[in-house]
Amino acid sequence: MLLAEGLSKSFPGVRALDGVTLQLAAGSVHALLGENGAGKSTLVKILTGVYRPDAGRVVLDGRDVGFGSPLEALHAGIGVVHQERNLVPEFSIAENIALQHLPNRLGMVDRTRMRAEARRCLGMLDLDLDPDTRVAELSVAQAQLVEIAKALSVDTRVLLLDEPTASLTGDEADRLYAIVRKLTATGHAVVLVSHKLEEVFAVADTVTVLRDGRSVAQAQPLSGYTRDEIVDLMVGRAYASVELTARTVDRAATPALELAGLSTRHGHREVSLTVARGEILGLYGLVGAGRTELAKALLGLDEITGGEVRVHGVPVRIRDVGQALRRHRIGYVPEDRKGEGLFLEQPITRNVGVTVWRRLARFGLIPDRAERDVVAEYTELLGIRAASPGQLAGQLSGGNQQKVSLAKWLAASCDILIVDEPTVGIDVRTKAAFHELIARLAGQGMAILLISSDLPEIVTLADRIAVMGEAAVRGELVNDHDYDAVSQRVIRLIHAAPAAV
Amino acid sequence: MKQEDTTTPEQPRPPARLPLWANPRIGLVVLLIALIALFTTLRPAFLNTQLTLVPMQADISVYAVVGLSQLAVLSLGHMNMAVGRMAAMSAFASGLLHDRLDAPLIVALAGGLAMGALLGALAGIIISRTGVNSFVVTLALDFALIGLVSLLYATFTDGVAFNGLPAGMSALRTDTFADYCAGDVCGPEIPLLAPIALVAVLVVGLLFRWSRVGREVLMTGSNAKAAELSGIPVGWRVVQAHALSGLLAGLAGFLLSANNGSFSAGVGDGFLLPSFLAPVLGGTLLVGGAVSVLGTVLGTAITQVIYKGLNLLQFQVDELKLYIGLVLLAALSLDRLRHVLAERRGVPA
Numbered sequence: 001m002l003l004a005e006g007l008s009k010s011f012p013g014v015r016a017l018d019g020v021t022l023q024l025a026a027g028s029v030h031a032l033l034g035e036n037g038a039g040k041s042t043l044v045k046i047l048t049g050v051y052r053p054d055a056g057r058v059v060l061d062g063r064d065v066g067f068g069s070p071l072e073a074l075h076a077g078i079g080v081v082h083q084e085r086n087l088v089p090e091f092s093i094a095e096n097i098a099l100q101h102l103p104n105r106l107g108m109v110d111r112t113r114m115r116a117e118a119r120r121c122l123g124m125l126d127l128d129l130d131p132d133t134r135v136a137e138l139s140v141a142q143a144q145l146v147e148i149a150k151a152l153s154v155d156t157r158v159l160l161l162d163e164p165t166a167s168l169t170g171d172e173a174d175r176l177y178a179i180v181r182k183l184t185a186t187g188h189a190v191v192l193v194s195h196k197l198e199e200v201f202a203v204a205d206t207v208t209v210l211r212d213g214r215s216v217a218q219a220q221p222l223s224g225y226t227r228d229e230i231v232d233l234m235v236g237r238a239y240a241s242v243e244l245t246a247r248t249v250d251r252a253a254t255p256a257l258e259l260a261g262l263s264t265r266h267g268h269r270e271v272s273l274t275v276a277r278g279e280i281l282g283l284y285g286l287v288g289a290g291r292t293e294l295a296k297a298l299l300g301l302d303e304i305t306g307g308e309v310r311v312h313g314v315p316v317r318i319r320d321v322g323q324a325l326r327r328h329r330i331g332y333v334p335e336d337r338k339g340e341g342l343f344l345e346q347p348i349t350r351n352v353g354v355t356v357w358r359r360l361a362r363f364g365l366i367p368d369r370a371e372r373d374v375v376a377e378y379t380e381l382l383g384i385r386a387a388s389p390g391q392l393a394g395q396l397s398g399g400n401q402q403k404v405s406l407a408k409w410l411a412a413s414c415d416i417l418i419v420d421e422p423t424v425g426i427d428v429r430t431k432a433a434f435h436e437l438i439a440r441l442a443g444q445g446m447a448i449l450l451i452s453s454d455l456p457e458i459v460t461l462a463d464r465i466a467v468m469g470e471a472a473v474r475g476e477l478v479n480d481h482d483y484d485a486v487s488q489r490v491i492r493l494i495h496a497a498p499a500a501v
Numbered sequence: 502m503k504q505e506d507t508t509t510p511e512q513p514r515p516p517a518r519l520p521l522w523a524n525p526r527i528g529l530v531v532l533l534i535a536l537i538a539l540f541t542t543l544r545p546a547f548l549n550t551q552l553t554l555v556p557m558q559a560d561i562s563v564y565a566v567v568g569l570s571q572l573a574v575l576s577l578g579h580m581n582m583a584v585g586r587m588a589a590m591s592a593f594a595s596g597l598l599h600d601r602l603d604a605p606l607i608v609a610l611a612g613g614l615a616m617g618a619l620l621g622a623l624a625g626i627i628i629s630r631t632g633v634n635s636f637v638v639t640l641a642l643d644f645a646l647i648g649l650v651s652l653l654y655a656t657f658t659d660g661v662a663f664n665g666l667p668a669g670m671s672a673l674r675t676d677t678f679a680d681y682c683a684g685d686v687c688g689p690e691i692p693l694l695a696p697i698a699l700v701a702v703l704v705v706g707l708l709f710r711w712s713r714v715g716r717e718v719l720m721t722g723s724n725a726k727a728a729e730l731s732g733i734p735v736g737w738r739v740v741q742a743h744a745l746s747g748l749l750a751g752l753a754g755f756l757l758s759a760n761n762g763s764f765s766a767g768v769g770d771g772f773l774l775p776s777f778l779a780p781v782l783g784g785t786l787l788v789g790g791a792v793s794v795l796g797t798v799l800g801t802a803i804t805q806v807i808y809k810g811l812n813l814l815q816f817q818v819d820e821l822k823l824y825i826g827l828v829l830l831a832a833l834s835l836d837r838l839r840h841v842l843a844e845r846r847g848v849p850a
Contacts, residue, residue: 299730321729339724339726341730342724343720343727354733366712
């Protein structure tokens with residue numbers, strides 16, 4: 001019914017998709033699997049008209065369709081339910097369902113028809129909800145089902161579900177999949193993107209596995225695979241080893257950073273982690289597992305409701321980043337480089353100098369020369385390539401921007417560093433240099449908490465790996481750098497049901 | 502890392518040099534000279550010391566400080582819609598101190614500045630605590646203060662102004678340095694107000710260029726989230742910038758009162774537009790993160806030259822407002838054009 005053939009798509013520095021083919025049959029559920037960054041999102045975005053492919057074509061019912069916009073894809077009959085909620089909370093169910101194609105009469109919204117339409121869509125899902133209910137009043141599961149109703153409201157033939165059960169309980173998920181089964185019985189084709197392999201095996205008929213932007217399994221019947229074989233397909237990439245600074249970790253000594261049964265307002269439950277001096281702790285998890293939020297709570301940006309943070313064995317209450325830096329010498333390199341890590345319209349000097357001004361100031365004034373010297377020292381140390389220290393951070397390449405974002409913490413002589421997704425959107429060569437740098441910093445005795453959704457990165461760098469899911473630590477393991485073995489264990493922890501709640 | 506440096510293919514771009522025409526300050530100086538030449542040709546009286554130059558310098562002094570008051574919060578990407586009323590409240594505080602306590606000039610000035618700084622800090626606290634837009638907060642504050650100022654003057658004075666000024670304040674109004682001579686050598690024809698404004702300009706310039714607090718305010722204006730995650734006490738910096746704005750508004754109110762010869766309820770009525778005009782003409786961004794103190798002074802000078810020139814050409818007050826408004830629109834459009842042209846050349850403007 002739907003055939004996407006030879007799709008390729010590149011972004012600056014990354015080849016996201018490389019000749020991928022996806023084939024869908026009417027009345028079946030097709031699973032699209034792969035690790036973070038394997039190209040699933042890019043593929044979904046091409047199918048829904050958000051991106052245009054660099055090469056390849058999309059054929060729907062034997063007709064070439066090249067979607068110019070999400071609306072075109074929608075009208076061609078491809079509906080999508082994204083991982084993030086896309087309903088307007090203040091609108092009613094009916095209004096949300098009708099949002100893309102409001103029925104109008106004499107320029108006014110035809111509310112009677114809108115309600116009737118909403119009832120029809122809800123009926124397809126056996127949902128007994130009043131179309132006039134505001135979405136804000138619905139439960140998460142109900143809202144999820146309304147999203148599906150919305151996707152079905154146009155004459156939808158192909159339904160894309162991106163992690164539809166990420167925020168649902170087991171029962172709710174079962175109900176959702178019952179509905180999915182019903183849809184396929186009426187001739188719909190469903191594409192399911194999910195990290196929960198149990199669900200995939202329970203629901204899907206066929207499978208495509210992506211790895212590094214290529215399809216390693218193409219429209220194969222799922223019954224031909226075991227769970228382990230699928231995991232192998234997902235992670236089994238050739239493991240590129242990098243020469244890294246060797247280091248020894250003294251685990252007997254007092255840990256530099258210790259979280260003891262930490263609970264936060266964000267929903268973390270009893271998170272316990274330790275990072276020793278000179279150690280890299282990899283914190284792995286899927287997007288939305290609550291790792292960034294944990295780091296921010298640690299820095300005082302979110303409320304800690306229970307448990308304790310200890311720095312060099314001493315219990316501390318950190319109020320803000322300034323205090324974390326000055327009193328405890330903790331630095332945080334945020335995931336969102338452009339939004340949180342850098343001042344794009346400011347020169348490199350200020351971006352690096354911002355953390356050391358307090359130290360350099362004499363009578364409240366900052367001597368230009370002292371600042372210049374510090375900045376020069378760290379731009380050289382990190383190999384930041386720029387025309388001059390006066391160049392604006394926004395004009396640098398991604399890799400250099402990340403180095404600038406890191407440099408300010410080194411300049412402030414931190415000895416505990418939290419690095420959040422340090423190499424997202426950075427090309428392979430710079431990434432390797434960055435890994436070398438992080439290993440070197442740990443080698444010099446720095447305690448590093450490495451948050452990453454890039455499993456090879458974690459296996460390359462970390463001494464130990466903690467796996468997080470749904471705001472709790474699912475398990476921890478010592479990294480013996482045997483990529484295949486370690487990645488299998490990590491993936492199993494990810495896909496394991498959460499430990500007794 | 503060292504070896505990697507030599508093999509990395511990614512080459513930095515050559516240093517981007519700002520072409521001369523894209524430097525906003527030089528454009529302003531040229532514009533200022535051209536305007537003076539134009540008005541002098543049309544009305545030679547434009548260069549008359551007593552009639553034009555001395556009062557114009559006094560006005561530039563007052564309005565440069567008004568501009569700096571707005572600049573103090575533009576640095577954050579905020580606005581202070583209450584500059585006028587903060588000035589009026591300051592003038593009231595100074596007037597009351599003199600009228601009731603017979604306070605000398607310097608105490609009256611200090612009281613006025615403290616009042617301005619307090620009001621500014623209040624605005625800053627509300628903004629940083631509630632996260633409500635600065636425009637809305639200061640606009641509401643302005644509205645409340647309009648009422649308060651009238652009430653206070655009605656309660657403490659016979660009308661809308663205090664009678665009498667502290668000793669020495671009328672000298673600030675009438676004298677120039679030419680009136681003070683050491684032997685045969687007298688000072689230049691510069692009003693006594695000018696050095697006060699000059700000190701304000703130098704202090705604010707120093708603050709934003711070299712002080713840690715000033716720079717951290719600019720970083721907050723540039724990206725508040727990144728500022729917070731770099732350890733800058735963002736909320737406190739917002740309060741400080743607004744307090745500075747209030748303090749400078751208070752100073753401007755004091756200078757204008759000296760110029761007018763009384764502490765009155767009407768002080769600050771005409772501050773709002775000029776407060777934006779000068780910094781924006783001078784190249785300060787409305788989005789925050791960059792300020793130009795020198796540009797603000799030049800922007801004030803240009804505005805006042807246009808004002809005096811049109812005045813001499815016998816334009817009516819309403820026409821003056823019309824033309825000043827048009828000049829602002831033209832200046833902003835030209836600034837945008839300059840930006841676009843510079844961007845096309847691949848240099849930051």
